[in-house]
Amino acid sequence: MQKSTLIPLIQPTKWAALTVSGFWLASCAGLAQAQNLGDVVLILHDKTNACLDAKDFGRYGNGNPVQLWKCNGGVAQKWKIRRNGLISNEANNLCLDAKDFGRYGNGNPVQLWQCGGDAQRWQVRRNGSVTNAATGLCLDAKDSGTMGSGNPMQLWQCNGGTAQEWRIVPFGP
Known part of the structure; x- marks a missing residue:
């Protein structure tokens, strides 16, 4: 039997199991789907339905801010969740x-940086929160995400609030 971690999908009541072997197993309308860990996903803020976004398409490199933005399917909103807990952006890797x-x-603040450090390891929790493994703090939309597009990301003590609820949605076919 494989060990797995639950990851919320499209609806808060739908869950995917992330197995150690690197597959997501999801139930959707009774059909099992499997996606390789590392496939492109969108990370949606549950309250606003806005996407986690690399500000200005991530063009600033290390230190580039991360924000909420109206979902548009652009490269700045495409992410890969890797087996080791890293979450990389497709705009600049x-x-x-x-x-x-x-x-x-x-x-x-939460930003983009060259991959590899402990401050870049994240855990997607059963309740929809995304926790930084190094700090134990949650990925949080500042001001509870009420600002919508342009709202910066920060770390905050995990509290189960709407500013910390996320959905991982597979991108593409």
């Missing part, structure tokens, strides 16, 4: 990163 290793605690 940089990883979601807790700036300065998350040392500032609540309100610490």
Whole structure:
């Protein structure tokens, strides 16, 4: 029997199991689907339905801010979740990163950075939260995501609030 972690899909009541062997197993209308870990996904903020987005298409490289933006399917909103907990952006292959290793605690900015550090390891939780493994803090839409497009991402103590609820949605066919 394979060990697995649950990952929320399209609806909060639909779940996918991420197995150690690197496959997502999802139930959709009674049919089993499998996707390889590393396939392109969108990461949607559950409250606003906006997408996690590399600001300005990630063109600034290391230190590029991450924000919410109206979903448009652009490369800045396409992500890959890797087996080792890294989440990389398709625009520039940089990883979601807790700036300065998350040392500032609540309100610490989330950015893109060259992949490989402990501050870039994330865990998608059963309740829809995305937790930074190095800090234990959650990926959080500042101001509860009420700003919509342009709302910056930060780390915040995990509290189960709507600012921390995400859906992982497969992109493409």
